Amino acid sequence: MSNPATDIFTTRESEVRSYCRNWPVVFNTAKGPYQYTEDGERYTDFFSGAGALNYGHNNDILKDVLLEYISGDGVTHSMDMYTKAKREFLETFTDLILTPRGMNHKIQFPGPTGTNAVETALKTARKATGREDIVSFTNAFHGMTLGSLAVTGNAFKRSGAGTPLYHATAAPYDDYIDGETSDFAWLKRIWADSSSGHSRPAAVIVETVQGEGGLNAARGQWLKELQELCREHEVLLIVDDVQAGCGRTGKFFSFEDFGLDPDIITLSKSISGYGLPMALTLIKPEIDDWEPGEHNGTFRGHNPAFVTGAKALRTYWADDELEKNIAARSEQLHTRLEVIAGLAEGSAVRGRGLLSGVAFADLDAADKIAAAAFQRKLLIETSGSSDEVIKIMPPLTITEDQFADGLDLLEDAAREVLGAPARAGA
Incomplete structure (x- = not known):
């Protein structure tokens, strides 16, 4: 059926479009945890730009510095030239993020997306070793360019490459086999045996929470043993923090609670603070072996993102107030998710912090709940190899009352789909 509001998208935009098929409305404005259609309908956003909007839509604090920078004719595009905006971002990131955590990583600005950061990490590891x-x-997701796809597990996404994906080996993620760290027995054996048929790798790349892979959260013990294994065999450890970082799981980096010291870290999504394209690859100095210009990208100098990124760090990471809100909202979320999981046999809460959801034994349930949520004007997505997990990613700045209202919508949608009695007070 023709719809004048969306006809141009369906007739002219590529068939690859995705989210709009499940959310077939035209959004026009956005503020905080809400998006508004051109008809004025309000939708609560528990998607947050796939994690690119950790501080909410059009955050006033960040918007003000962005408008001031643009109106003052600040440099927008600079490749990798020196600018005041870049200097202030580097100083702020060093003072508020790296130095307090005892980290001495160099900062490389690749192209402005998560997959650019991952490609840079992979090239760095190969060059250094x-x-x-x-x-x-297993179930990893690291991006959609060829190098990133080679280390991604999802068969559907890998098939889009249209060419063989080389020089990558998949190992079992935590709890993929038996939930024991003996899952590493295979890696230990093949790395130590020169006749195993497997060369010692340049690096291991891991997400501490597999956002797209089904919200699988690795245990601290598993992650620490992985790091020890890498150190023993002089294999570099890459932590992909594109989605789980920037506070999404509680601390700025998702690995902080586990005492990890990654050789390389990838960041993107919310590092700009405002949803502007930006990515970082953090590299220990001893493996920063690049020649000038050996790896580059036209948009690696996006100065408006430096401005909002620095302001976001100064506003939200100079003290622990945001961390306290994340902890409180995480507890609020997990309490409600346990209720939803209890509505269907075989369901389980997954994830960590404000990157969490529910996995259903009925592989159709999550998609149906997401659709029912949209009918109630709530935006959520699904994840997992069969889209069997509802995935909740609100802004980290959301208030208790705003969150409660959205979680009521989510629970109502789940109860409708799962055939459970209506929520008390609904």
């Missing part, structure tokens, strides 16, 4: 293979994990 002289080895080709990268070990990734």
Whole structure:
């Protein structure tokens, strides 16, 4: 059926479009945890730009510095030239993020997306070690360019490459086999045996929470043993914090609670603070072996993102107030998710912090709940190899009351789909 509001999208935009098929309305404005259609309908946003809007839509604090910078004719595009905006971002990131955590990583600005950060990490590891293979994990997702796809597990996404994906080996993620760290027995054996048929890899790349892979959250013990294994065999450890970082799981980096010291870290999504394209690859100085210009990208100098990114760090990471809100909202979320999981046999809460959801034994349930939520004007997505998980990612700045209202909508949608009695007071 023709719809004048969306006809141009369906007739002219590529068939690859995705989210709009499940949310077939035209959004026009947005503020905080809400998006508004051109008809004025309000939708509560528990998607947050796939994690690119950790501080909400059009955050006033960030918007003000962005408008001031633009109106003052600040440099927009600079490649990798020196600018005041870049200097202030580097100083702020060093003072508020790296130094307090005892980190001395160099900061590389790749192209402005998460997959650019991952490609840079993979190239850095191969260049520093002289080895080709990268070990990734079952259900991993690291991006949609060829190198990133090679270390991604999802068969549907990998098939889009249209070419063989080389120099990557998949290993079992935590709890993929038996939930024991003996899952590493295979890696230990093949790395130690020169006749195993497997070369020692350049690096291992891991997400501490697999956002797209089904909200699988690795245990601290598993992650620490992985780091020890890498150190023993002089294999670099890459933590992909594109989605789980910037506070999404509680601390700025998702690995802080586990005492990890990654050689390389990838950041993107919310590092700009405002949803502007920006990515970082953090590299220990001893493996920063690049020649000038050996790796580059036209939009690696996006100065408006430096401005909002620095302001976001100064506003939200100079003290622990945001961390306290994340902890409180995480407890609020997990309490409600346990209720939803209890509505269907075989369901389980997954994830960590404000990157969490519910996995259903009925592989159709999550999609149906997401659709029912949209009918109630709530935006959520699904994840997992069969889209069997509802995935909740609100802004980290959301208030208790705003969150409660959205979680009521989510629970009502789940109860309708699962055939459970209506929520008390609904």
